[in-house]
Amino acid sequence: MRPVLSRGLTAAAAFALVSGLGVAAATSASAAAGCQVSYSVNQWNTGFTGTVNVTNLGDPISGGWNVAWTFAGNQRVTQGWSATISQSGTRVTATNPSWSTTIGTGASVNFGFNADYSGTNTAPASFALNGVTCTGSTTGGPSTPPTSNPPPAGNKADNPYAGARGYVNPEWKAKAEGEPGGTRVSNNPTAVWMDRIAAIAGSTGSSSNGSMGMRAHLDAALAQGAGYIQFVIYNLPGRDCAALASNGELGPADLPRYKSEYIDPIAAIQADAKYASLRIINIIEIDSLPNLVTNTSGQAGATSQCDTMKANGGYVNGIAYALQKLGALPNTYNYMDAAHHGWIGWDSNFNPVADLMKSTVQASGSLNNVAGFITNTANYSALTEPYFTVGTTVGGTSVRQSKWVDWNQYVDELSFAQAFRSRLVSIGFPSNIGMLIDTSRNGWGGSARPARASTSTTVDTFVNESRIDRRIHAGNWCNQSGAGLGERPRSAPASGIDAYVWVKPPGESDGSSSLIPNNEGKGFDQMCDPNYTGNARNGNSRTGALPNAPISGAWFSAQFRELMANAYPPLT
Structure with a gap:
């Protein structure tokens, strides 16, 4: 249930070079060759991250490519x-990976690198693809313009994910590829978390927050x-009132700062015509x-902080301000957090939250x-439970009576998201709103994944032996043991669903297992301690945390x- 906060080091400068690039792919003298390269850099005092995007303007390339x-x-x-x-001296060559040997006409490939330097970090004067220097146009045939995703015109896109390639965060990508086998997933788009005011511009030092600020990420997206x-707007006053690991920098009364120092600068950057x-x-x-429905006075998970935020209106007013400022821009799409089925799937929570x-x-x-709503962000709820539904009975007993389901109206995230969307439309939201489901950590593969329904006639045994979600309790949210990557990001995967997304970047911790002093406002939450025996919000169960x-x-x-x-579908 609890999300994480973003990354470390900062970009002191960013620039981009766009040039043409020749393609040595011709099979005859009349074959067309040509391409275009964009080169962008996010740099700090002694190092930089470079991103190279190559678009083929000529005939298709097959059998491999290299850029020099x-x-x-x-x-x-x-x-x-x-x-x-x-690299040999100053000469650098980038050769295709085994899974990317072709570049079709109008298609693009991109790659990146980290490097160090001293003095002036001047961009390369030219590039070459397969030995042919860029000319910015085709040779041996008619020029073909590069393809790109068209800017939104007039009305916003009904589904912003449809037909569009997602931005791959180079900072997350580098970390993923630093792990054995990480290249299998490192090209998936993940969200960038704007978890505090300093993250907007980027920050220096060894913080876990990333070096790249919002403009640097937007520039890199253009270069790609x-x-x-995708950005996560995540800095409310009194943030995450029911937990400690993801508490933030702004106090309960800091709504004015949230508006003027956080939302206003974000809106100004996103409004830049450069990013249209x-x-x-x-x-x-x-x-x-x-939290204002489930964790205030009268609820089992009540906290004084949640009572404060309900009373002072900080959450409602802050979110309304963010929606108004960001929703007014022509190319922005707001998706509000709608928790997950293991949080608001009960009748007492479902309609009040809507x-x-x-x-x-x-x-x-x-x-x-709003363009829609998102469920399961930073959580582990299974996308579907293939071996039982909420209507399944075992020996005449509904699975809703099992300890795991606990009278919830939903047993998986897809059915919940679709039902919550229907409820929102029924109370007045536009019929074209869409849902997102975060599938970054809900694959639940590996040897513990059930392969069939249980044959038990005891409802608790049946559910526990049949369920894909292998958590000890559905209320457990921190660094869950046994979890796996879920469905890879893709658009329009199911009715009413705009996309499966990786908003939580896999590999970023939910919180520390023990108290670790830090200057980022992040506390220690016992739900991240594998030895903690639980509380009312997780049925007094062990946490299942790593x-x-x-x-x-x-x-x-x-x-x-x-x-x-443990990825499911499995990685290859």
């Missing part, structure tokens, strides 16, 4: 991804030729509004300020490796 360039200074590549990169980029061709997707304030969503969006000035976890947002190698090992 010469550095003007003392730049030295230290790590690469999505290509095998070698991406069609959409990008579909900017904002995931609005994870773990906020549902009603609160509506009143909050109305406070923004228009229901059209040991030796770092603070939230920091890279957790052991978790990432386990997620890959």
Whole structure:
């Protein structure tokens, strides 16, 4: 249930070079060859991350490709991804990986690298593909313009994910590819978490927050030729009132700062005409509004902080302000957090949360300020349970009576998301709203994954032996042992679902297993301690958390490796 917060180091500068690039793919003298390259850099005092995007303007390339360039200074590549990169003196060659040997006409490939330097980090003067220097046009045939995702025109896209390539965060990509086998998943788009004011510009030092600020990520998305980029807007006053690991920098009374120092600068950056061709997707304030229904006075999970945030209106007013400012932009798409089925799947929570969503969006000035809603962000709820449904009975007893389901109306995330969407439309939201489901950690593969329904006639045994979700309790949310990567990001996978997404970047910790002092406002939550025996919100069960976890947002190698090992669908 609890999300993580973003990354470390900062980009001191960013620039981009766009040039043509020749293609030596012709099979006859009349074959057309040509291509275009965009080269972008996010740099700091002694190093930088480079991104190269190559678009083929000529005839298709098959059998492999390589891109070569010469550095003007003392730049030295230290790590690469999505290509095998070698360097001799100032000459660098990037050769295709085994899974990317072709480039069709109008198609693109991209790769990146980390490098160090001193002095001036001058961009290469030219590039060559398969030995032919770029000319910016085709040779031996008619010129073919590069393809890209068209900018939104007039009305916004009904589904911003459809027909668009997602932005691959180079910082997450580098960490993923630093793990054995990480290249199998490192090209998936993940969201960028704007978890505090400093993250907007980027921050220096060894913080777990990333070096790249919002503009740097947007510039990198342009360089990649991406069609959409995802940001998590996550810095409410009194943030995450029912947990500690993801508490934030703003106190309960800091709504004015949230508006003027956080939302306003974000809106100003996203409004820059430079980014008009990008579909900017904002995931609005994870773990906020549902707390006002489930964790205030009279509820089993009540906390004084949640009571405070309900009374002072900080969550509702802050989110309404964010929706209004960001929803007014022509190429932005707001998706509000709608928790997950293991949180609000009961009748007592389901309709009240939907009603609160509506009143909050109305406070923004228009229901059209949202494109849809997202469930399961940073959580582990299974996408589907293939061996039973909420209507299954065992020996005449409904599975709803099992300890695991606990009278919930839903047993998996897809059925919940579709039902919640229907409820939202029924109370007045536009009929074209869509849902997102975060599938970054809900694959539940590996040897513990059931292969068939249980034959037991005892309902608890049947459910426990049949369920894909292998958590001890559905309320467990921190660094869950045995979890796996879920469905890879893709658009329009099911009715009413705009996309499966990886909003939570796999490999980033949910919270530390023990108290770790830090200057990021991140506390220690016992739900991240594998030895904690639980509380009312998880049925007084053990947490199922992995040991030796770092603070939230920091890279957790052991978790990432386990997620890959247990991926479902399996990795190849």
